[in-house]
Amino acid sequence: MAKRALISGITGQDGAYLAKLLLQKGYGVHGLLARRSSDTSWRLRELGILTEVQLIDADISDLSSVVRALQLVQPDEYYNLAAQSFVATSWFQPLLTTNATATSVAVVLEALRLTTPKTRFYQASSSEMFGKIQAPVQDETTPFYPRSPYGVAKLFGHWITVNYRESFGMHASSGILFNHESPLRGIEFVTRKISDAVARIKQGKQRELRMGNLDARRDWGFAGDFVEAMWLMLQQAEPSDYVVATGRTITVREFCRIAFQHVGLNYEDHVVIDPKFFRPAEVDVLQGNAARARTKLGWRPKTSLEELITMMVDADMRRVAAEA
Numbered sequence: 001m002a003k004r005a006l007i008s009g010i011t012g013q014d015g016a017y018l019a020k021l022l023l024q025k026g027y028g029v030h031g032l033l034a035r036r037s038s039d040t041s042w043r044l045r046e047l048g049i050l051t052e053v054q055l056i057d058a059d060i061s062d063l064s065s066v067v068r069a070l071q072l073v074q075p076d077e078y079y080n081l082a083a084q085s086f087v088a089t090s091w092f093q094p095l096l097t098t099n100a101t102a103t104s105v106a107v108v109l110e111a112l113r114l115t116t117p118k119t120r121f122y123q124a125s126s127s128e129m130f131g132k133i134q135a136p137v138q139d140e141t142t143p144f145y146p147r148s149p150y151g152v153a154k155l156f157g158h159w160i161t162v163n164y165r166e167s168f169g170m171h172a173s174s175g176i177l178f179n180h181e182s183p184l185r186g187i188e189f190v191t192r193k194i195s196d197a198v199a200r201i202k203q204g205k206q207r208e209l210r211m212g213n214l215d216a217r218r219d220w221g222f223a224g225d226f227v228e229a230m231w232l233m234l235q236q237a238e239p240s241d242y243v244v245a246t247g248r249t250i251t252v253r254e255f256c257r258i259a260f261q262h263v264g265l266n267y268e269d270h271v272v273i274d275p276k277f278f279r280p281a282e283v284d285v286l287q288g289n290a291a292r293a294r295t296k297l298g299w300r301p302k303t304s305l306e307e308l309i310t311m312m313v314d315a316d317m318r319r320v321a322a323e324a
């Protein structure tokens with residue numbers, strides 16, 4: 001019989017790529033759909049899978065709605081990708097972030113424990129937990145030091161996952177994923193903000209790009225590669241925690257340079273620094289060591305940073321050209 005997966009956060013960047021991957025593997029794919037005033041399914045539509053996934057009305061902050069979804073689907077695997085995931089917003093909405101990104105992980109784990117305790121569970125943990133880094137290259141043994149309400153909330157989600165594994169013997173794994181991007185990235189995140197602006201500036205629809213801290217360094221990979229690591233974690237006999245990263249770090253400035261250069265522009269002619277985009281506390285640099293994922297899961301990134309940037313800029317060039 002085909003395996004069944006339930007994804008919270010299916011309408012997000014990772015949820016869409018993961019749903020596609022699982023469909024290709026023959027899974028029945030179900031997702032929680034949080035009530036919003038407007039349609040949030042554009043990513044599933046863009047990947048051509050909207051009619052292939054089953055969406056269930058549920059919000060991860062609402063225990064009974066998650067229990068109902070679990071009773072309905074009886075999933076073999078549950079992927080918790082839902083969160084308030086934008087770091088900058090977490091200072092303006094710290095309680096909402098705590099609810100959606102921290103407390104809700106306990107909601108999902110409690111719902112699983114009470115309803116389908118044999119379901120394998122994946123938690124979307126984050127390199128933001130390393131924050132003010134305690135080692136130049138971060139792996140599973142590096143101490144955490146979060147720098148935002150978002151990072152603090154993710155740390156709770158991480159430890160409650162470890163705790164349910166150790167307390168109740170649940171197959172619960174946590175992926176400590178470093179930044180991963182794609183043409184389906186939300187426009188508020190820096191990489192997509194840049195690729196969208198490059199396309200608009202090239203096509204004469206925008207003049208400048210207002211940015212914050214160009215000196216921040218990130219270890220950026222392709223989301224399509226990273227969702228494979230999530231799936232691999234749940235195929236292991238034993239649950240565990242894994243860092244998933246490319247191992248290469250560059251500045252936001254360098255990302256801008258490559259993206260503008262791809263369409264023959266110089267970023268220095270267009271980028272304007274705006275204090276509005278600086279954060280109250282910054283994560284200056286992240287660089288991951290995914291050796292454990294490589295040896296235990298056989299996972300490695302397939303897409304280079306240059307290929308990723310080209311993919312994102314080309315996709316936005318097409319989108320902007322297609323606008324009225």
Ligand code: NDP
Binds near residue numbers: 013033060083178
């Ligand atoms: P997105 O912001 O693109 O997606 C977040 C998803 O969560 C959306 O589907 C959103 O639904 C859903 N959601 C938010 N609140 C609720 C709620 N209360 N109930 C149900 N669903 C909800 O994030 P990404 O896809 O980029 O990331 C996936 C996960 O991985 C997140 O938890 C993120 O924090 C984490 N992460 C991401 C990394 C990255 O670089 N992308 C790196 C490390 C961790 P809606 O569409 O309706 O708003």
Ligand code: GDR
Binds near residue numbers: 177252
């Ligand atoms: P991040 O991603 O905070 O790392 O979290 P984001 O793209 O928002 O910022 C990356 C870095 O770029 C700097 N920056 C700007 N950022 C934004 N958004 N807009 C700007 O104009 C700008 N200028 C400079 C930021 O200061 C920061 O240093 C992402 C999210 O997906 C999280 O959910 C996830 O957990 C982590 O990645 C790993």
